[in-house]
Amino acid sequence: MAESRNQPVLGRPTGAFVGASWVALGLGASVYVVGLYNARMLLSEKGFFLAVFLLGLFAALSVQKAVRDRAEDVPVTGAYLGVAWAMLLAALTLMTVGLWNAELLLSEKGFYGIGFAMSLFAVVAVQKNVRDLAAFRRAHPDATPANRPVFPSAA
Incomplete structure (x- = not known):
């Protein structure tokens, strides 16, 4: 089946998504x-x-790296993946318990909770983008930032 001219190159995030991810991480x-x-x-x-x-x-x-490695058949031990998940759950639990018991206004608790959640999401998106861009550059070593294709060539 021939690729459609409107189908984006797989593995290359858009500049807008890369920028938005970095801004979200920096802001959070x-x-x-x-x-x-x-x-x-x-x-x-x-x-x-x-x-x-x-x-x-x-x-x-x-967690993002280990899950992605496994999806790409890169060896990841179950112990590493388990520890990564355990530490993520520990961080979420500690933040929840810490905010619950902190002598802060409810609005302050929400502020820290949202900043934490936004940063966790953003760091996963940034890591995904960094990895996708690296894979794209390996697949297209001759592509410079100015001439990287947005869509596959019709050749």
């Missing part, structure tokens, strides 16, 4: 950290929320 992480910096809480509480935030980002990135 920066508002979370700035909010934490300005919060009226003990330094130990700030440290807890920052550590849980960083754990969540790393765990979400690890």
